[in-house]
Amino acid sequence: GKICFCHLFDGSGRLQIVLKQDEVDLKEFLKLFDPGDFIGLEGERFKTQKGEISILVKKYTLLAKALRPLPEKFHGLQDQELKYRRRYLDLIASPETYERFLRRSELIKTLREFYWNxxxxxxxxxxxxxxxxxxxxxxxxxxxxxxxxxxxxxxxxxxxxxxxxxxxxxxxxxxxxxxxxxxxxxxxxxxxxxxxxxxxxxxxxxxxxxxxxxxxxxxxxxxxxxxxxxxxxxxxxxxxxxxxxxxxxxxxxxxxxxxxxxxxxxxxxxxxxxxxxxxxxxxxxxxxxxxxxxxxxxxxxxxxxxxxxxxxxxxxxxxxxxxxxxxxxxxxxxxxxxxxxxxxxxxxxxxxxxxxxxxxxxxxxxxxxxxxxxxxxxxxxxxxxxxxxxxxxxxxxxxxxxxxxxxxxxxxxxxx
The missing domain is CATH 3.30.930.10 (Bira Bifunctional Protein; Domain 2)
Structure with a gap:
């Protein structure tokens, strides 16, 4: 097709990006990138008809390549021991795990604040x-x-x-x-x-x-x-x-x-x-x-x-x-x-x-x-x-x- 939708994830959350054939080469983009790659891009911010904030991509660059596949999207990591040993994959696959790490950091910060007070x-x-x-x-x-x-x-x-x-x-x-x-x-x-x-x-x-x-x-x-x-x-x-x-x-x-x-x-x-x-x-x-x-x-x-x-x-x-x-x-x-x-x-x-x-x-x-x-x-x-x-x-x-x-x-x- 002439349009492609993807999602970017970073420490601040998720953002939808939109690629159009008349702005970038879609075939080249899809050939270059895989899930888990790190990407840099420039574009225009807009809202879709459903009200979702998105970025219309004008330029992009590959920052780092993922050579191994990520955990399967819907089922994530099922092996509990693997979650413990490869916590980085659990953080990618599970928003709940990521949130717990944030909570831990907030708890320690709040502890220090209470002591200083x-x-x-x-x-x-x-x-x-x-x-x-x-x-x-x-x-x-x-x-x-x-x-x-x-x-x-x-x-x-x-x-x-x-x-x-x-x-x-x-x-x-x-x-x-x-x-x-x-x-x-x-x-x-x-x-x-x-x-x-x-x-x-x-x-x-x-x-x-x-x-x-x-x-x-x-x-x-x-x-x-x-x-x-x-x-x-x-x-x-x-x-x-x-x-x-x-x-x-x-x-x-x-x-x-x-x-x-x-x-x-x-x-x-x-x-x-x-x-x-x-x-x-x-x-x-x-x-x-x-x-x-x-x-x-x-x-x-x-x-x-x-x-x-x-x-x-x-x-x-x-x-x-x-x-x-x-x-x-x-x-x-x-x-x-x-x-x-x-x-x-x-x-x-x-x-x-x-x-x-x-x-x-x-x-x-x-x-x-x-x-x-x-x-x-x-x-x-x-x-x-x-x-x-x-x-x-x-x-x-x-x-x-x-x-x-x-x-x-x-x-x-x-x-x-």
């Missing part, structure tokens, strides 16, 4: 560390050739951020990649984006209020409200109401309700291990875990999957929180909270332990558990103890799994 300073801390510290998790190990030294990919930026507090920075935050050599499932990746902040002269109660304010700010800005429909773990729609205040649930009371075990009465790892066996609760590596990680595994086995609406889990056992401050009224628990939404732990925070003597004793207990085979126990960190001995203000720290949050908010059920 509240007087926080953004810092960058080392990714290669001498000690696997900052979280109860198994680290990745690599070798520093220049120093002939084994080092770790960071589990979290926590220790360095608290050293910023010691150095006089009263409010700091960081958004960056962290690495944990753990199992892969829909809610866990080995490398992931973590947002952490630390504020001097705050306690965990201040951070709970700050969290509610932050989520209200983000959700209103990105989604226009606090009530969203997302997917539950079975892929079914579920309505989530983020309107504060969110309920607070005690860790020990939750476990007692869900499995009948009173962890306050089970003082040793062996006592707890035998009680778990008596209840026939299945936990992997049961014999190797210390008391803290046993409690965590028990909670994940019997309680976590029941929490759907935004909920603050509080009053964590001391064994589970080697870097958190003891509660003034009950020294067997710590001033800590986790925010759970749709069974996922989104935020972890606590009043910081700033007493170097207490901190040293707790890390020695963790080191003993690690020596006995608990690979997720916290490592000994003499440099951090030395820093604390110079004095650290009372503070509260906070960590957000950015990938988990954007996965939930965009109705996905897998971090990938």
């Amino acid at each position: 509240h007087g926080f300073i953004e810092v960058e801390t080392p990714i290669l560390t001498n000690t696997a510290s900052g979280a109860l998790a198994k680290p990745f190990v690599t070798h520093y050739n220049a120093l002939d030294l084994d080092v770790y990919l960071r589990l979290a930026p926590e220790i360095y951020l608290k050293e910023c507090l010691i150095g006089g920075m009263e409010r700091v935050f960081e958004i960056g990649r962290c690495f944990r050599n753990e199992g892969l499932d829909p809610s866990h990746l080995q490398d992931f984006t973590l947002c952490e902040h630390y504020a001097a002269y705050w306690n965990f109660e201040d951070n709970m209020k700050f969290t509610e304010e932050m989520f209200s700010f983000i959700l209103k800005k990105l989604f226009g409200g606090l009530k969203l429909e997302i997917k539950d773990r079975a892929g079914l729609p579920v309505k989530i109401d983020f309107t504060p205040p969110w309920p607070r649930v005690s860790f020990a009371e939750l476990l007692k309700k869900d499995c009948g075990l009173n962890i306050d009465e089970l003082k040793t790892a062996e006592d707890l291990r035998q009680a778990i066996k008596a209840k026939n609760i299945k936990i992997e590596d049961l014999e190797k875990l210390g008391r803290g990680n046993l409690i965590d595994a028990l909670y994940k086995a019997v309680s976590r999957d029941r929490i759907i609406q935004p909920t603050f889990l509080i009053n964590h056992p001391l064994d589970l929180s080697p870097l958190a401050r003891k509660n003034d009224k009950n020294p067997q628990i710590v001033d800590r909270f986790q925010l759970l939404v749709n069974t996922w732990e989104i935020v972890n925070a606590y009043s910081e332990l700033v007493d170097p003597v207490d901190q040293k004793e707790r890390l020695e207990v963790q080191a003993k558990a690690k020596a006995q085979g608990d690979q997720e126990a916290h490592g000994k960190d003499d440099e951090y103890i030395k820093a604390l001995e110079h004095g650290c203000p009372p503070a509260s720290g906070w960590g957000l799994g950015v990938d988990r949050l954007i996965t939930l908010l965009t109705k996905q059920d897998n971090l990938r």
Whole structure:
């Protein structure tokens, strides 16, 4: 024919172009171009009879040639693993995937805006560390050739951020990649984006209020409200109401309700291990875990999957929180909270332990558990103890799994 219609796509959207035989050589154009090619053109802007804005092409040039075909137009990529491995094709074929990437960028931008509005300073801390510290998790190990030294990919930026507090920075935050050599499932990746902040002269109660304010700010800005429909773990729609205040649930009371075990009465790892066996609760590596990680595994086995609406889990056992401050009224628990939404732990925070003597004793207990085979126990960190001995203000720290949050908010059920 004497006229040809095509569509151009770029980061701003889609645009129809029109080629007429009396303006350009149609045969030459169709011979030169294939779907997926990058094109530059000049022409006149006009509206079609249906009101669609289009460009009447006067000149064109080939910018880059696609040697491989794009995914088939209507069915796109069907292989989920191929989508993950060749994300560039998924971005081309799926507007929904492209939109999720934009949402992620907007979320991180909004996070930074909220921090800046509240007087926080953004810092960058080392990714290669001498000690696997900052979280109860198994680290990745690599070798520093220049120093002939084994080092770790960071589990979290926590220790360095608290050293910023010691150095006089009263409010700091960081958004960056962290690495944990753990199992892969829909809610866990080995490398992931973590947002952490630390504020001097705050306690965990201040951070709970700050969290509610932050989520209200983000959700209103990105989604226009606090009530969203997302997917539950079975892929079914579920309505989530983020309107504060969110309920607070005690860790020990939750476990007692869900499995009948009173962890306050089970003082040793062996006592707890035998009680778990008596209840026939299945936990992997049961014999190797210390008391803290046993409690965590028990909670994940019997309680976590029941929490759907935004909920603050509080009053964590001391064994589970080697870097958190003891509660003034009950020294067997710590001033800590986790925010759970749709069974996922989104935020972890606590009043910081700033007493170097207490901190040293707790890390020695963790080191003993690690020596006995608990690979997720916290490592000994003499440099951090030395820093604390110079004095650290009372503070509260906070960590957000950015990938988990954007996965939930965009109705996905897998971090990938």
